[in-house]
Amino acid sequence: MGISLQKGQKIDLTKGNPGLTKIIVGLGWDTNKYSGGSDFDLDASVFLLDKNGRAGGIEDFIYYNNLVGGNGAVTHTGDNLTGAGDGDDEQIIVDLAQIPAHVEKLAFTVTIHEAVQRSQNFGQVSNSFVRVVNETNGQEVLRYDLGEDFSVETALVVCELYRHQGEWKFNAVGSGFSGGLAALCGNYGLQVD
Template sequence: MFEVEWDLLNPDIDLDASAFLLNAHGVCEKDEDCIFYGNPDHRNGSVAYQKVHSNKAQFIVAFDRLALQVQKIAVSLTIYEGEEQSHSFSQVAEIRIRLLNHRTGKELATFRFGEDLTEETAIVIGELYVYKGEWKFNPIGSGFFGGLRALCLNFGLEVEQTLPEVAADAQAILPKDLYDLYETFQIGHNVERVRRSIGMTQKQLAEKIGYKSASPISRLERGELDRFSHSQLLLLAEALNVTSRQLLSR
């Protein structure tokens, strides 16, 4: 298991972590080999993604389930709409990647990046790779312009204009008048996933539900709100064209 964590100099930046399952030639053989917020679980159960906090993402790797052709796993971070909003990694204080034993939680290694981050909007932090039958990790820190799209093209994937819609989980929390801190964090996480999957900006979503700025949406998605009302949830669901249960799903 590995965790990617970051500290921001500009709190308005949206960062996303992703993992690319690569063959010996350094490319993905299928679209499903890109694991990110729009495709959080590989079909064969080998890699699973979860955003555990506004500034931390986690990947669980079942090495025994990886396809035989997968020889590397490239770990990356991208800035959402970086070029459009003049955001770059020069506005990120530090990036950390921690390798952990999934069963015990013991930290195996930590790598840090920060001083060399510049104007790029995507970065390959490092890669897991097979060497003489064993998986090892190599820190890289290679930057790209063009965000997630540029990385997908670099790893041999064709990129659609819009990402596929995020499917709702089967189990949902029953509606109530006011949601607590944990439920509000879950709502924010789901709002972010759905919003990005349909190519909507925070500002566009805010305007659709009557806010004058994107700040309330940004705070919700970053997990900074300690409560959230059901009436607000209904407005968000309508604006995103999903059900309230989808935004409440775990």
Template structure:
């Protein structure tokens, strides 16, 4: 049974059996908020309840023990230089059911000097989260494809980014922290100073 995370909550990524997870998938999903229909011209063109596409981008930022940036996995670099993290590709609309973007993490291959992996989402089209609904991030056991935890991003507002969650090492084991802090910036570069605060 997956855990429904609350903002600020932390969980261990050790299985019930005591074994450590080896491969996790961070899935991100969202929908463009339906706009109210109306107007004669909209009626002619099948309007009413339409939604515009929103290009949200999931990223994973790797930090070392000194909270210095090690690497970034995003739509311009779909694989970390060490090969431990893989982005499955850019979704520019949010259409369809299920995860819109996924980032796969091979925990055993993450270099020992990397302390934390921070997962974020940016509105590349610069629309605010007022235009987004049903946004979530979820962590899946990549070996048996079972959902471990889900964090629903309920906060709409004038922000254009979210610092969603952090997967980090603590006393030799991996943990997950649901951060859920609003941010601003079309790309991960402009969000970095806001991320460091939460390391």
């Protein structure tokens, strides 16, 4: 079992784990009792950001319609439409050694597909977590359980990986957004339709 983090904690990822270059970022969640007639379709995505916290273009946004980015360094393993089952609901594989030099930060996010139309929000989601696993040996390096402090938000910035003095660090963010994917993209300098 890896290190368990609280909201706002930052921890070294690579310095204390020599040789850690390929990781799996697993995100998971459950839904509370909900009778709205629609499945919850939560979508994990990652934004590749420069030193100003901005994505250079749509190619720096990895999600279910753009599964690979960062010159192949970041791979989304695919969309889970219902979140059913135990363990990770969606995974993103990251080769830290291959992240392009201009990318200073990776922001991992989760949004609710068609949240407004389905009258859904993160107040109806529970047991949300993110974990980092060493892809080489399958060992969990760290885990961040988000807790239940969301209500009307339809998008979350779950965590960030960022460069610091030649090493990678992990930041447990857990910050909610209203306005869904469009607001999140706008926050990172991307315009969506």
